[in-house]
Amino acid sequence: MEDLALTPQKTSSGKNWAEGFSIFKPGEAGARGALRRFLASGLADYEDGRDRPDKDLTSYLSPHLRFGEISPRRILTELDKVVRSTPRLVAPAEKFRKELVWREFNYNILDLQPELHTRNFRDDFSTFPWQSSDKDFRAWARGETGYPLVDAGMKQLWQTGFMHNRVRMVCASFLVKHLLIDWRRGEQWFWDCLLDADPASNPGNWQWVAGCGADAAPYFRVFNPITQADKFDPDDIYRRKFDKPRGTVPYPRPIVDHAFARERALDAYRSRGDGNDDSD
Ligand SMILES: Cc1cc2nc3c(=O)[nH]c(=O)nc-3n(C[C@H](O)[C@H](O)[C@H](O)COP(=O)(O)OP(=O)(O)OC[C@H]3O[C@@H](n4cnc5c(N)ncnc54)[C@H](O)[C@@H]3O)c2cc1C
Incomplete structure (x- = not known):
C-alpha cells in the first residue's frame, strides 16, 4: 500500500484520512437508518436510478449486510410493508429484490468453490x-x-x-x-x-x-x-x-x-x- 503513495493519507489540514468513510454509520442502528432512508427516498426511482453514479438512489446497505448488521429477511419484510401501502413501488421493489438475490447467488457459488478469490470458476x-x-x-x-x-x-x-x-x-x-x-x-x-x-x-x-x-x-x-x-x-x-x-x-x-x-x-x-x- 505504501509503495503506491496514494493520497490523501492525511488531509492538508491534518485530519484523519478515513473521514471520507463517514457515509456509513456502523452498527444495527446505522443499518436500519440506511434502509429507512432508501425506502423513503431512493426506492421510487431505483429501476433506472441505480445505474447513475451521479445520483444518490441506491441503498448503501452493502457494508451492513457484509457485517451482519441487518439481514436480507429484515430488508424484504420492510420492503413488502412499503409496497403494500404504495402499489406504484411494486416494479422498483422487484428490481431491488433481484439485486439482493445476486448476493445470495454469489454465496451459493462460494459454497461450491471456497477458493473463489484465487481460482477461475471456469x-x-x-x-x-x-x-x-x-x-x-x-x-x-x-x-x-x-x-x-x-x-x-x-x-x-x-x-x-x-x-x-x-x-x-x-x-x-x-x-x-x-x-x-x-x-x-x-x-x-x-x-x-x-x-x-x-x-x-x-x-x-x-x-x-x-x-x-x-x-x-x-x-x-x-x-x-x-x-x-x-x-x-x-x-x-x-x-x-x-x-x-x-x-x-x-x-x-x-x-x-x-x-x-x-x-x-x-x-x-x-x-x-x-x-x-x-x-x-
Ligand atoms: C468488480 C465488482 C466488485 C464488487 N465487490 C463487492 C463486494 O465486495 N461486496 C459487495 O457487497 N458487493 C460487491 N459488488 C456488487 C455491488 O457493486 C455492490 O453490492 C453495490 O454497489 C453496493 O451498493 P448498494 O448497497 O447501494 O447497492 P444496492 O443497489 O442498493 O443493492 C442492494 C444490495 O444488493 C446486493 N447487490 C447489488 N448488486 C450486487 C451484485 N452485483 N452482486 C452481489 N450483490 C449485489 C448488495 O448486497 C447490495 O447492498 C461488486 C461489484 C463489482 C462489479
Whole structure:
C-alpha cells in the first residue's frame, strides 16, 4: 500500500484520512437508518436510478449486510410493508429484490468453490494470456488512467471505501480487458479498500467481469469508459466530485487507446477459444 503513495493519507489540514468513510454509520442502528432512508427516498426511482453514479438512489446497505448488521429477511419484510401501502413501488421493489438475490447467488457459488478469490470458476481460463504491468496496475489503482470515469471511481474507492456499482463494472473491466491484468490483482485491491469487501460478492463479480465466472459477462463486452461516462454521468457530476478539475493542468493522456485495447482484448479472448461473435 505504501509503495503506491496514494493520497490523501492525511488531509492538508491534518485530519484523519478515513473521514471520507463517514457515509456509513456502523452498527444495527446505522443499518436500519440506511434502509429507512432508501425506502423513503431512493426506492421510487431505483429501476433506472441505480445505474447513475451521479445520483444518490441506491441503498448503501452493502457494508451492513457484509457485517451482519441487518439481514436480507429484515430488508424484504420492510420492503413488502412499503409496497403494500404504495402499489406504484411494486416494479422498483422487484428490481431491488433481484439485486439482493445476486448476493445470495454469489454465496451459493462460494459454497461450491471456497477458493473463489484465487481460482477461475471456469477451469478453461487457466491459459489466459494475462500481462503483468506494475506500471499500468499502479496507474489504475491511483486513478491515473487518463479516463475520467475510471479515475473518479478509483478515487472514490480510495477516499470513501465505496464505489458505485456501475463504476465498479467499468473500472474492473478496464483493468481486465483494457490492461489485460489478471482479475485476481483487482479483486485483491478492492478487497483491501472496500468497506463492503465480501468473500462471495467481490470475487464473484470480478470473475463475472473477466468472463471466467459461473455467470459471466460475454467476452466481447468491453465497456467503453467514455460512452459509459456520457450515458451514466451525463452532467459530469460524479467525475467532478471525485476527480476534481485540475485548473490549467491538462488531463493526463489515456495510458492506452480504447480502440487498440478493445481489439487486443478480443484477440486475447479468441486466442483461448472464445466465440467469433464480436457484436457488443
Ligand atoms: C468488480 C465488482 C466488485 C464488487 N465487490 C463487492 C463486494 O465486495 N461486496 C459487495 O457487497 N458487493 C460487491 N459488488 C456488487 C455491488 O457493486 C455492490 O453490492 C453495490 O454497489 C453496493 O451498493 P448498494 O448497497 O447501494 O447497492 P444496492 O443497489 O442498493 O443493492 C442492494 C444490495 O444488493 C446486493 N447487490 C447489488 N448488486 C450486487 C451484485 N452485483 N452482486 C452481489 N450483490 C449485489 C448488495 O448486497 C447490495 O447492498 C461488486 C461489484 C463489482 C462489479
